[in-house]
Amino acid sequence: MREDALTDEALVDAARDGSEGAFRELVERYEDRVASVVIRMLGDTPEAEDVGQETFIRFYRSLRRFRGQASVGTYLTRIAINLSLNEIKKRRRRSIFVPFIPPGKGNDAPDMEFEDPRASAEYDDTADRIQRALNQLKPEFRSVIVLRLMEGYSTKETAEILGLPVGTILSRLRRSQEKLKRILISHRELVHETI
DSSP states (O other), X not given: OOGGGSOHHHHHHHHHTTOHHHHHHHHHHHHHHHHHHHHHHHOSSHHHHHHHHHHHHHHHHTTTTOOSSSOHHHHHHHHHHHHHHHHHHHHHHHTOOOOXXXXXXXXXXXXXXXXXXXXXXXXXXXXXXXXXXXXXXXXXXXXXXIIIIISOOOHHHHHHHHTOOHHHHHHHHHHHHHHHHHHHHHHHHHHHHHO
């Protein structure tokens, strides 16, 4: 049977038995999800790419211990969030600000044409402002916003990924939304004052 037709559980079993193809299929199924979480936590930086790769390395090393109590996607997201939080702690220790570079804006990215350049510039500006505002939140608040509102996990799934009670998630979600709103409003007011 082709690996892309197998269930996650069957692929995990095959990967445990040494099938590189099965593990590669798991990576292909979940690399976009992991990349999305990590980039939203860290910005589109070289560290984010490293954390994404490390997520799958850790998953591979833990295959024998993986019992399927959570889905593969939830398990990988938990690893990605934990590694992202560790990277944020390292950044604090280094005291280096890493700017957010929107996807596709790096030096090696091919130029893309848009039908309405003004609309794409506005989108880029909005995405950039949101990412900068997210970066100003404490990691415990940022992780809730990323998982619950940006990645679409339920409150229960978010609690499971972060290993916290549902009530804590709800409280952090409310507080983080308030903080994010204040940051975005103050940024908008600052922009209007300088115009």
